[in-house]
Every structure is written in C-alpha cells, then in structure tokens.
Amino acid sequence: MSDKNGNSNKSPETLQAENVMLLNEVSIARRASEITAKLVVEQFKKMEDVQMLLEEKVASERELHVTLAGELRERKLAQEEVKSNYEIQGVLNAMLRLSLQDMPQDELIEQSLELVLSVPCLSLQKRGAVFTVDDNTNVLVLKAQKDIGGPLLESCGRVPFGHCLCGRAAALRQVQFSSAVDANHDNHYEGMAGHGHYCIPLMSADNLLGVLCVYVDEGHQRNSTEETFLCASSDILAGIIERTSGIEKLRDARIAADAANRAKSTFLANMSHELRTPMNAIIGYSEMLVEEAEDLGQHGFISDLNKINAAGKHLLALINDILDFSKIEAGKIELYLETFEVSPMIHDVTNTISPLVDKNENKLHVICPADIGSIHADLTKIRQALFNLLSNACKFTKHGSVTLEVSRLPGQDDSADLIEFTVRDTGIGMTQEQKMKLFQAFTQGDASTTRQFGGTGLGLCISRHFCQLMGGDITVESEPGKGSSFTIKIPAEVSLETGKELEKVVEQEGVIPWGKGTNSILIIDDDPKARDLLTRSLTREKYSVACASGGEEGLKLARQLHPDVIVLDVLMPMMDGWTVLSAIKADPDIADIPVIMISVLDEENMGFALGASDYLTKPIDRDRMLTVLKKYMHGDKAGSILVVEDDVITRDMMTRMLEKEGWSVSTAQNGRVGLEQAAAVQPALILLDLMMPEMDGFQFVEELRSRADLRSIPVVVVTAKDLTQEDRERLEGYVKLIVQKGAYNREDLLCELHKLVTAHTGLKRHADTAKQPHSAANTSKILVIDDDPKIHDLMTRYLTRDGFEVITASSGTEGLQLARKLRPLAITLDVLMPEMDGWTVLSSLKADPDLADIPVIMLTVMDDKNLGFTLGASEYLNKPIDRKRLLSVLGKYRHGAMAGPILIVEDDAEIRRILRHIIEKDGRTVEEAENGRVALERIAAVPPSLILLDLMMPVMDGFEFLGELRKDEFLRSIPVVVVTAKDLNAGERKQLDGCVTRILQKGSYSRDDLLTEVHRIIMTYEDGGKAFPPVSS
Amino acid sequence: MARILLVEDNEMNRDMLSRRLQRKGYDVTMAVDGEQGVNIAKSESPDLILMDLSLPVLDGWEATRRLKAEPETRSIPVIALTAHAMSGDKEKAIEAGCDDYDSKPIEFPRLLGKIEELLNRKPAT
Structure with a gap:
C-alpha cells in the first residue's frame, strides 16, 4: 500500500527486511558481475593469448618463407654456378682439344680466342685480342682479335711492354683490370665507347709468351669466376703458343739446315775435279821422282818420296770418300744397272785385295758356288762395298783369316732372289758400343782406331748407303776378340721400285740398246716372273725391251x-x-x-x-x-x-x-x-x-x-x-x-x-715405207692363172675389193707371157691345168730371174662347191738351190721379228748339210727333220720361224705335211718355203697331182676361207715385199 | 822409237806423263787442247794417241770421233784418259771410237801395259 506521495505504508521492520534483501541482491549482483568481469577478463586474456600465438605462427611462417626463398635463390645460384662451371669447363675442354690439333699457330690462336669469348654465362663482351711476344724486342704483337674496331687494329698492332693495359700486363706479368677508359688506357681514340678490360699475361714456367685481352662493359665488377676462367684459358693458350712456336722454329731450322747442307754438298760434288787434280800431281810426281832417283842411284831419297806418295794416295782416298758421302747427302747418287756374272766380279775383287791380305799376313778364303749366276745391279758400287768390307777385315785382323762367302737366297712368295755376300774375319772384333756407331759417318770404333788402322771413317757409311739404294742392306755381327762378320744383301734384280731416292737409273742391258732401228717394247706387268719371261723371249727375238712393274711407272717410261x-x-x-x-x-x-x-x-x-x-x-x-x-x-x-x-x-x-x-x-x-x-x-x-x-x-x-x-x-x-x-x-x-x-x-x-x-x-x-716411191714393179696387180673362167670371175670380184687389180690368164703359157710383161705383185696359180700344169709353170717362173721373186700362191678348184687350197707355201725354191736366192728369200722373212730357228725338212742328208751350212753362216739357228712326221714333232717342241720344205719325201711327203700344218691355227702362219725339183719327170708330176687331189679331198675349204687365205698371203707379202727390193734389181 | 801424242790440258799431268814416257824410251809430242790434238795427229801421224777426255776448245770424245773418221788418222790407236771412272763414261769413250780406256789417277805400269799392247797390235811403221 502506498499513499499519494508514493510513500509506502510499510513498517520499518519490513523496510529493513527489504533493505537487507536488496543489499543481498546487490551483493549477489555485484559478485555476479565480478565473476562475469573476471570471466570476461579471462576471455580477453585467452583471446590475447590466441592472438599472440597467431602472430607467432604468422611470424614463423614468414620466416620459413624467407628461408625457403633464400634456399631457392641459393639453389638457383648454385645451379647457375654449375651451369656456368659447366660452360666454362666445356670451353676449357674445347680449348684443350684444340691445343692438340695440328694446325698453323695463327689458326689455333684465333679459334682459341673465339672459344674464350664464347662462354655465355660470363658477362664479358664478345671482343678481345691475343698478343704474342716478339722475342727480340719487348713488344707485343697482335696475333688474333675479335671486333676490336678498326682504329685499334692499327695502334694495337705492336704494343711495347708497359704501354697500355696489355703492355702493363706483359711488363708486370700480372692480371690487369679496368672498368673504364681510364688513365691506363694509353691506346684509345676519340669516340671510343666506354669499356673495360681484363688483360691476362700468358705464362709458361717463367716465360712470358703473350697477353690475352678481353673486353668488359663500362662499370663492370671484377669477378673471381671470370678471372679464374680467364687464367685457366690463358694457361691453355700459353701452351698452344709454346708448342706451335716450337714446331715452327724447328721447321724453319730444319729447312735452313737442309738448304745449307744441300748447298754444301752440291758445292763439294762439283768440286770433284778441282780436288782430284792437284792430288794426282802429288801422287804422280812423287812416283816419277822415285823412278828418277832409282835411275840416278840416289836411293836415299826414295823412302821419303814414298812417304809423300803414300800420304797423297791416302788423301785422295779421303777426298773420294768425302765426295761420295756428300753426293749421297745431296741426293746425287746415280745407279748404273747392268746384268753381270757374279763369279768373275768376285774373282776380280779378290785379286785386287790380295796385297792387302798379305800385308797383315792374313789368309783369304773364298766360297762362291759355281752356279751363283748373274745379278742385275750397279757393278761399280757392289765392288766398292765388297772392297770396303774386305779391306776392313784385312786391316783389323793380323795373322788370321778372312772369308768371303757368296750365296743366292731364293725369294719368298713373289719377291726376287737375294744375293748375299758375307765377309768374316778373325780379327779384333767390336764392342756393342762400337757396333752401334759403326755405320755413322766419321766414327771408326774410336779415334785411336783411326790412327792405328787408317781409313777414312766413311767407307761403311757409303757402302751401306749404296746397298740401300739398290734395295739391299749391310748387317753386322761381332764380338770383341772374336772377330766380325759383315753381310751384304742385294736383290738379284735391282730395279726402280726396289731402290729408294733414285735420281736417275740408267738401264744398261748390254743386249739390245734402245733406239732407232730396233723394235722396242715396253712391258707393264706387276709380276716380276712374267716380266722376266716376256723380256727374255722378246729379247731373243731381237726386240729391245723395257719394263715397268706398275701403271704409274709404266706411264712414266712410256712418255x-x-x-x-x-x-x-x-x-x-x-x-x-x-x-x-x-x-x-x-x-x-x-x-x-x-x-x-x-x-x-x-x-x-x-x-x-x-x-x-x-x-x-x-x-x-x-x-x-x-x-x-x-x-x-x-x-x-x-x-x-x-x-x-x-x-x-x-x-x-x-x-x-x-x-x-x-x-x-x-x-x-x-x-x-x-x-x-x-x-x-x-x-x-x-x-x-x-x-x-x-x-x-x-x-x-x-x-x-x-x-x-x-x-x-x-x-x-x-x-x-x-x-x-x-x-x-x-x-x-x-x-x-x-x-x-x-x-x-x-x-x-x-x-x-x-x-x-x-x-x-x-x-x-x-x-x-708407204712413203717410199713405188718400185718399178707394178705393185697392185695380181695375176690369176687358171683355166676355169669362173675362177677368174671369183678372184676378180674378191681381190678388187681390196684395191688390187686382177689380170687373168687361161693357160700356163699365157700366164708366163703376162707375168713377164706386167711383173705383178703376186700370182695365183692353178695346179691342175690341162696343157701346162701348175708345176711346170711354177718351175718356169722360178727359173726366170725376173719373175723368181714374185710370190706364187698355188691353188686349185675341184668343183664349184669345193674349192681347194692345196698348198699354203709362201715361197718356192728350185733345186739345185742357189745360195744367193735362198738367202734373199730368207731375208724376206727376217723383218720385224721371229729370228727363231729355221726348220729344214728334207730327206736327203747331204742337202740338209748344205742348207744348214748356208743358213748358220747367215747367223740363224737350224733344226732338221728328215720327213714330215719328224718335222711335225720338231715343230711341236720348238716352233720355228720358217720352214724349208722338200716336197718329195718318204713316210710323209711335203703335201701331207703342209696339210697337217695348215690345220693348226698357229702353225699355219709359219712361213713355208717349198723346195721343188726344177725338172719334174712325168712320174713325179703325176705323183704330185695325185697328192694334190688327195689333199684336196681331205681338206676342202669353203670359198670364203680360200679367198681369205689368198688375201692374207698377199697382204703378208705386200708388207714383206715392200720392205726389201727384189734381188734382181 | 815409237811416237806418242799426248793430248792433255793440265800442265802438271802433261809434264809428269811426258817425262815418264820419255824415260821409257817413247818420243812424246804434246797438244793442249782437242783441236790442236787433231791437227798434230794429222800432220805428224803418231803411233799412238793418249787422249784426255775433258779438254778445252774440242773435247776428247769429239776429237777422237774426228780422228777416227779421217782415213789418214783412223788407224792410230787412241787410249782415252779420264778422271771420271763411271761405266757410262767408258761406253761413251768406246762409242766415240777409242781403242782403250784408262782412268786417272794414272797407274803408270798399267797404262804402259795398255800402250804396249796397242802398239804391238799394229805393224810397226
């Protein structure tokens, strides 16, 4: 209850109780709010904590991030470093490889510079230069450059030490660096772009060989990687320069030395005559004075004069050896090759050496087989070498024995035989050291040996060189106190390819000199046996022969x-x-x-x-x-x-x-x-x-x-x-x-x-000979004597095709008349003719000196289908045989070749003897056979170059023989000269006819064959006939 | 007394050889070059000629060739004398018509032998 003022009508006790309650509530509320506040504070604190944690986390993440980034960067850097190292190594390797190449120095330096400037990872400019050092003046000479720019090329061509950065690098022998065109840049021009350099001296041991100069950008930072690289590459560059300079110097020196040597040797070689002349005077006058002293009884002078003579001879020997030696050096030794018998040469040498053998009371033994044969080499040089070895043996042996042994070693596989000459002695022998110096010039065992034993010290060197020139060599075996053995090996057949460094080889076959009047043949064949065979057989046929063993040599000789x-x-x-x-x-x-x-x-x-x-x-x-x-x-x-x-x-x-x-x-x-x-x-x-x-x-x-x-x-x-x-x-x-x-x-x-x-x-x-004027005889008329007009026709047609004019006669009588009138080139004569048979005509022809030289081809015709060629005789001779006639006929077949034996086929021994005598006197060789069969056997054994054939023989007569001969492709081309009796009696004639018929039946030839044969014979005659004028003229 | 014509341009060689030959009883005439040699041979008809091959004016080979080509001097034996003793020279000398060949330095007894042989071959004039 409350009044109008709102004052409650409550009792004070109630009011107090209410206050207490309120106070309790307030304190409760207060406490609650305190708790709440605490809670809030706690919450806030928690939140703060969390925030702090968060912040820490963020911070640490950030740190991690930074670290990672840093690592990444580092890794990248490392990779780059690896890459750049790799590139650098690659370039260095390339430079090393380059340094081993056989290239001129300039090229090597240029390419090296390119490589140095090519490393991508380095921030060098692609410009630079390499200098070498001119030894005589302390000047750097520009050897290679890349893009340094025109004006600098001039001024940097030669850089004196100390001048500009490069010069300073050279002078101080230290790396120079600049990052701008500064005071150190002596060489610069207006408008030159800003830049810097590394200048690295190129050193090998303590020698400065040059400077490497590399451009960098203006403001570039000096960098140890770059510098390391540049130093490494400059080392390689230095090596290159050193090596190539060395080579060039060597080469120049060698060229100069060679030239000097050659000049000296040429000079000496030309001095030969000049040097020998006064020597001859000394030797000659001293000998003469000895003679005069003897004559005048002045014996006191003689021993001194002999000393002068001996010294003169010794000096001459020295001069000869030195001249030989210098000729060898000048490369002016000539080989004079000839074929000679080994035995007589050995004999000659041993005769000449015998006084020297006796001098030291030595004994000389010679072992040379009788069938040692011949050798084709330089006689004089072999003799000189042998003499050298023998006189050495005699000199270094006292009261001992010297043996000369000669043997032929048959060649292995395809190589030629070797002739080996060994000289053994029981003298003082040689040590290993002496042996090694043996063939060197001007050493002779040692100096005391020379004084004691004489000699020039050149002999062996010269002898060996001669042997090597001929494709052979001299080897030695020796033991001190036990004697020495020297062996000369020479190929039995020295030729162009077995000898080395020949200037000229003169072939002296001694058989057929090359030149006019001989038929000359060049044989190109790699097989020495084939060459030899062909040479021998062709030489026998009086060809002059030269040989080459391969195409190149052959072409050279042909030219x-x-x-x-x-x-x-x-x-x-x-x-x-x-x-x-x-x-x-x-x-x-x-x-x-x-x-x-x-x-x-x-x-x-x-x-x-x-x-x-x-x-x-x-x-x-x-x-x-x-x-x-x-x-x-x-x-x-x-x-x-x-x-x-x-x-x-x-x-x-x-x-x-x-x-x-x-x-x-x-x-x-x-x-x-x-x-x-x-x-x-x-x-x-x-x-x-x-x-x-x-x-x-x-x-x-x-x-x-x-x-x-x-x-x-x-x-x-x-x-x-x-x-x-x-x-x-x-x-x-x-x-x-x-x-x-x-x-x-x-x-x-x-x-x-x-x-x-x-x-x-x-x-x-x-x-x-075609150029010679024609002889009186009409050279293109052929006289055909045959009673068959068809043959006239045939012969005319076939022979005129070859440019001959054919005259025909139908009987022997007419034929003889025409022959005398026209003197044809050749006569074809039918054997079987009615009135005057072929043989009679033949006899008459051969009896007439005017006509005797005209070749007569005897043939006959059986019938239209079967033409027969009876005889392939090239010539006919009448008995009794006229010597002059025989020789003139033989002479016809001498031209060109085939000077092989002449085969006489004749049953009468007396006639054979006479013929043999005539022919052998003429310089030809003779084979004999008493009938056709034996003749065929002989021919198979030794093909003759011509056959003299009697027609009438027992066992196998001339006809049959000819028939057999003509069957064979090769034999048919051997010229046959038939010998017939001048006067055949009827019986003989019939016999001949009979033979002819028989042969015809056996071997009929086709028309074409026949005419080809005629043609061939005429062509052969034309050749032979023209080369020699007829005997009667 | 056989007459020998010595054709040699070197004075010392001439002197040496002529004196030694004279002492052996030969009558020696001398010529100093090839042309003089040919002329003297023609005019004096010596019994033998010693011909050095390397001579001035006319060399020994050509002089020999000429002598061998003329009927009046053809039969005089010629011995070639040369300092080169290489076989090529020998052939060349024979080819030119020399009857014999000797190399310098002269070995006197050897040369005497060759002279005697050649003089004995032809009938004494």
Whole structure:
C-alpha cells in the first residue's frame, strides 16, 4: 500500500527486511558481475593469448618463407654456378682439344680466342685480342682479335711492354683490370665507347709468351669466376703458343739446315775435279821422282818420296770418300744397272785385295758356288762395298783369316732372289758400343782406331748407303776378340721400285740398246716372273725391251721412251690395266702406241685376254678416231667399217662421223649381231664397244679370233675413259674368264705375242715405207692363172675389193707371157691345168730371174662347191738351190721379228748339210727333220720361224705335211718355203697331182676361207715385199 | 822409237806423263787442247794417241770421233784418259771410237801395259 506521495505504508521492520534483501541482491549482483568481469577478463586474456600465438605462427611462417626463398635463390645460384662451371669447363675442354690439333699457330690462336669469348654465362663482351711476344724486342704483337674496331687494329698492332693495359700486363706479368677508359688506357681514340678490360699475361714456367685481352662493359665488377676462367684459358693458350712456336722454329731450322747442307754438298760434288787434280800431281810426281832417283842411284831419297806418295794416295782416298758421302747427302747418287756374272766380279775383287791380305799376313778364303749366276745391279758400287768390307777385315785382323762367302737366297712368295755376300774375319772384333756407331759417318770404333788402322771413317757409311739404294742392306755381327762378320744383301734384280731416292737409273742391258732401228717394247706387268719371261723371249727375238712393274711407272717410261708397242697386263693390283690403258689413250703424246693387253694367270696357264688392235676412249675424239682408222685402213676407203655398239646415240654419232669421212658403215647393236654381220660382209675394220648386253666386247673378240676368216680384221676397242669400280670389276671378271677359257701354254702365248707385235711393228713399218716411191714393179696387180673362167670371175670380184687389180690368164703359157710383161705383185696359180700344169709353170717362173721373186700362191678348184687350197707355201725354191736366192728369200722373212730357228725338212742328208751350212753362216739357228712326221714333232717342241720344205719325201711327203700344218691355227702362219725339183719327170708330176687331189679331198675349204687365205698371203707379202727390193734389181 | 801424242790440258799431268814416257824410251809430242790434238795427229801421224777426255776448245770424245773418221788418222790407236771412272763414261769413250780406256789417277805400269799392247797390235811403221 502506498499513499499519494508514493510513500509506502510499510513498517520499518519490513523496510529493513527489504533493505537487507536488496543489499543481498546487490551483493549477489555485484559478485555476479565480478565473476562475469573476471570471466570476461579471462576471455580477453585467452583471446590475447590466441592472438599472440597467431602472430607467432604468422611470424614463423614468414620466416620459413624467407628461408625457403633464400634456399631457392641459393639453389638457383648454385645451379647457375654449375651451369656456368659447366660452360666454362666445356670451353676449357674445347680449348684443350684444340691445343692438340695440328694446325698453323695463327689458326689455333684465333679459334682459341673465339672459344674464350664464347662462354655465355660470363658477362664479358664478345671482343678481345691475343698478343704474342716478339722475342727480340719487348713488344707485343697482335696475333688474333675479335671486333676490336678498326682504329685499334692499327695502334694495337705492336704494343711495347708497359704501354697500355696489355703492355702493363706483359711488363708486370700480372692480371690487369679496368672498368673504364681510364688513365691506363694509353691506346684509345676519340669516340671510343666506354669499356673495360681484363688483360691476362700468358705464362709458361717463367716465360712470358703473350697477353690475352678481353673486353668488359663500362662499370663492370671484377669477378673471381671470370678471372679464374680467364687464367685457366690463358694457361691453355700459353701452351698452344709454346708448342706451335716450337714446331715452327724447328721447321724453319730444319729447312735452313737442309738448304745449307744441300748447298754444301752440291758445292763439294762439283768440286770433284778441282780436288782430284792437284792430288794426282802429288801422287804422280812423287812416283816419277822415285823412278828418277832409282835411275840416278840416289836411293836415299826414295823412302821419303814414298812417304809423300803414300800420304797423297791416302788423301785422295779421303777426298773420294768425302765426295761420295756428300753426293749421297745431296741426293746425287746415280745407279748404273747392268746384268753381270757374279763369279768373275768376285774373282776380280779378290785379286785386287790380295796385297792387302798379305800385308797383315792374313789368309783369304773364298766360297762362291759355281752356279751363283748373274745379278742385275750397279757393278761399280757392289765392288766398292765388297772392297770396303774386305779391306776392313784385312786391316783389323793380323795373322788370321778372312772369308768371303757368296750365296743366292731364293725369294719368298713373289719377291726376287737375294744375293748375299758375307765377309768374316778373325780379327779384333767390336764392342756393342762400337757396333752401334759403326755405320755413322766419321766414327771408326774410336779415334785411336783411326790412327792405328787408317781409313777414312766413311767407307761403311757409303757402302751401306749404296746397298740401300739398290734395295739391299749391310748387317753386322761381332764380338770383341772374336772377330766380325759383315753381310751384304742385294736383290738379284735391282730395279726402280726396289731402290729408294733414285735420281736417275740408267738401264744398261748390254743386249739390245734402245733406239732407232730396233723394235722396242715396253712391258707393264706387276709380276716380276712374267716380266722376266716376256723380256727374255722378246729379247731373243731381237726386240729391245723395257719394263715397268706398275701403271704409274709404266706411264712414266712410256712418255720417256716412246716404245713401238706396249704390252700391258690387265690384272694388276694398284693401278689396273684399264686405268693405265685409259691414261695412255688420253695422253696425245703416247696415244698412238699400240697396246697389247695380256694377262698371265700363272706360269702354267698364261692367258691371252684381248687381241684388240687398238683402243679409243669415250667420249670419242674425232681426230683421234680418224688417226686410228687411217692406221689400220691404210688410207683407202674401199672397205666398210662395222660399228658394234649398244648405245643408239653413240652408234648414230659414230656412223655419222664415219660416213662424213667417206666410209661405208654397217652397225650392230650387240656382239652376237656383230659377229653375224662381220661374217656376212667382211668389214675392213671393227669399232667395238666393250660393255654391251648379250655378248660383250670380250666375248666378241674371243669369238672373232677363233674364226679363221675373221680373225685378221683389225678391231678397235672403244672403252669409257672413266670406268666405275663396278665396270672394272666386270671387266676383270671377264678377263679372268676369258683367260681361263682360252688358256694357252707359254709357247703359244709368246707365239701369239710375236704375231701381234710383228703385226703392229710391221704396220708401223708399212706406214713408214708407204712413203717410199713405188718400185718399178707394178705393185697392185695380181695375176690369176687358171683355166676355169669362173675362177677368174671369183678372184676378180674378191681381190678388187681390196684395191688390187686382177689380170687373168687361161693357160700356163699365157700366164708366163703376162707375168713377164706386167711383173705383178703376186700370182695365183692353178695346179691342175690341162696343157701346162701348175708345176711346170711354177718351175718356169722360178727359173726366170725376173719373175723368181714374185710370190706364187698355188691353188686349185675341184668343183664349184669345193674349192681347194692345196698348198699354203709362201715361197718356192728350185733345186739345185742357189745360195744367193735362198738367202734373199730368207731375208724376206727376217723383218720385224721371229729370228727363231729355221726348220729344214728334207730327206736327203747331204742337202740338209748344205742348207744348214748356208743358213748358220747367215747367223740363224737350224733344226732338221728328215720327213714330215719328224718335222711335225720338231715343230711341236720348238716352233720355228720358217720352214724349208722338200716336197718329195718318204713316210710323209711335203703335201701331207703342209696339210697337217695348215690345220693348226698357229702353225699355219709359219712361213713355208717349198723346195721343188726344177725338172719334174712325168712320174713325179703325176705323183704330185695325185697328192694334190688327195689333199684336196681331205681338206676342202669353203670359198670364203680360200679367198681369205689368198688375201692374207698377199697382204703378208705386200708388207714383206715392200720392205726389201727384189734381188734382181 | 815409237811416237806418242799426248793430248792433255793440265800442265802438271802433261809434264809428269811426258817425262815418264820419255824415260821409257817413247818420243812424246804434246797438244793442249782437242783441236790442236787433231791437227798434230794429222800432220805428224803418231803411233799412238793418249787422249784426255775433258779438254778445252774440242773435247776428247769429239776429237777422237774426228780422228777416227779421217782415213789418214783412223788407224792410230787412241787410249782415252779420264778422271771420271763411271761405266757410262767408258761406253761413251768406246762409242766415240777409242781403242782403250784408262782412268786417272794414272797407274803408270798399267797404262804402259795398255800402250804396249796397242802398239804391238799394229805393224810397226
């Protein structure tokens, strides 16, 4: 309850109780708020704590971040460092590799500089220079530079020590650094861009070799990495300079020394005459004075005069040795090679040395086998060497023995034999040390030896050099107190390739001197045995022969010597036959020399590869082709040329070329067609490509040569100038094949070779003699004596084709008349004629001195189908044999070659004896046979160069013999001179006729064969006939 | 008394050789060059000629060739004397027509032998 004033009507006790309650509530509230406040404070504190924690965490995270970043940076730096180290190392390695290269100094320095400036990680400019030191003046010479700018090139070309930064680096031998164009930059120009340098001295040990100068940007900080790198590279650069300067200095010194040496030696060599002349005077006058003293009885002078003489001789020996030695040094020693017998030389040497042997009371023993044979070497030099060894042996031996032993050591594999000369003595011997100095000039054991034993100290050195020049050597074995043994080994066949450093080799065969009047042959073959064989057999045939063992040597000799014929081996190792052939045909100087290609498989089976007459190289040179054609066609265009070539374009071109010159041309696109064509219409010459499909050139030639009718057609082979390896292999393969297929024995090959060579040299002579005026005899008429008009027709047609004029006679009488009137080049004579048979005509012809020299070809015709060629005799002689006539006939067959034995086939021993006497006196060798059969045996053993054949013989008469002979391809070409009786009685004549018929039936030939044979004989005569004028004129 | 013509340009060699030959009983005429040698040979017809090969004016080879080409001097034997002892020279001398050949330094007895041989070969004139 409350009043209007709101005062409550409560009692004071109630009011107090209410106050107490209120006070309690307030204190409770107060306490609550205190608690709350505490709680709040606590909360705040907690919050503060948390905040602090948070802050700490943030701080530590930040730290971590910083650390990581730092590590990253470091790692990056490290990586960069690794990378830059790597780059630096790479450059340094490259420089090291470069330093080992064999290049001129300038190049090496330039490239090194490039490398130094190429390191990407360094902040160097790409500009710099390298200087070397000019030794004599303390000046830096600019050797290499990169981008230093024009004006500086001038001024920095030569920088004195101390001048500018580089000069200072040189002077102080310390790295110089600048980061601006400052006072230290003595060399500068206006407008020069701001820059700095590192200048590093290039040092090796204590030597300054140069300065490396590198540009840096203006304000660049000096950097230890850079500096380390630059120092490392400058070390390498210093090494390079040192090495190359050394080499250059050495080289210069050597060149100078060589030049001086050579000058000195040349001087000495030329002084030979001057030095010897006064020596001769000293020796001569002292000898003369000795003689005069003796005469005047003044014996007191003699011993002194002898001393002068001895000293003079000694001095002369010294001079000779020194001159020899200086000639060796000047490279002016010449070898004079000749073939000589070893025994006589040994004999000679031992005779000459005998006074020296006796001087020290020694004994000389000589062991030399009787069959030691001969050697092809320099006689004088071998003698000198032997003499040297023997006189040494005698000098150093007292009361002992000296042995000279000679032996031949057979060569191993393909090498030639060696001749060994050994000189043994029982003298004082040598120590190891003395042995080592033995062959050196001017040492002789030691100085006291020289004084005691005399000599020049040069002898052995010279002897050894001579032996080495010949491809041999001198070796020594010795023991002190036990004596010495010196051995000279010389190849039995010294030649160009076995000797070294030869200036000139003079071949002195002593057999056939090279030159005019002889047929000369150059043999190019790598096999020494083949060379030897061919040489010997050709020399026997009176050819002069030179040899080369390989293509290069062969070409050199061909150019030098101009042989008449070259025999070229196809299968050679280094430069094969084809390459040599191409080279020969490409050189206008030697292209005209006919080349016969052969190959030899082994001694047993020699093969004959190609029988081409000549070679042309593609692309075909028109002039060359015309020259060759002229050679083989004798200038007349009567015949046709067969072009065998698979390439259409080439074929057309050649056809056009030839037709333009007036020749008639037929073509074939391969070998097979070519053969057919050649057989059908005999060309006068064949132009043959080697590489063709179906049947290539080789096979073609082989086929051609196997056919009697075609084999004598000249074949000019056309080869590509540059054969590919494949081509060459193919060719070689074919050659081997052909060679294996057609392997002939030795004799056949040589026979074939002779033929070809004869043909070529004969051709040459033909070309030469063609210029001579024609003799009185009409040289192109052929007289055909035959009763059958059909034969007249035939002969006319075939022979006129070759440019001959054919005159016909129908009987022997008419024939003789015409022969006397016209004096034809040759006569063909039918054997079986009715009125006056062939033999009678023949006798009459041979009895008439005017006509006796005209070659007579006897033939006959059985019937239209079977023409027979009875006799292939080249000549006929009448009995009794006139000596002069015989010799003139033989003389005809002497030209060109084939000076082999003459085979006399005759049953009458007395006649054989007479013939032998005449022929041997003429200088030829003779074989005999008493009948045809024996003759055939003889021929098989020793092919004769000519056969003298009696017709009437027992067992096998002349006809049969001829028949047999003509069957054989090789034998048929041996000239046969038939000897017939002048007066045949009826019986004999009948016998002859009978024989003729018989032979005809046995061996009938085709028409073509016959005429080819006639043709061939006439051609052979034409050659032989023209070279010698008829005896009667 | 056989007459020998000595063709030699070197004075000392000439002196030595002529005196020694004279002492051996030969009558010695001398020439100092090739041309003089040929002339004297023609005019005096010596019995033998000793010809040095290296001579002035006309060398020994050519002089010999000329002498051997003329009928009046062809038969006089010629011995070539030379300082070069190489085989090439020997052949050259023989080719020029020399009858014999000797090398310097002269070995007097040897040379005498050759002279005697050649003089004995032809009939004494």
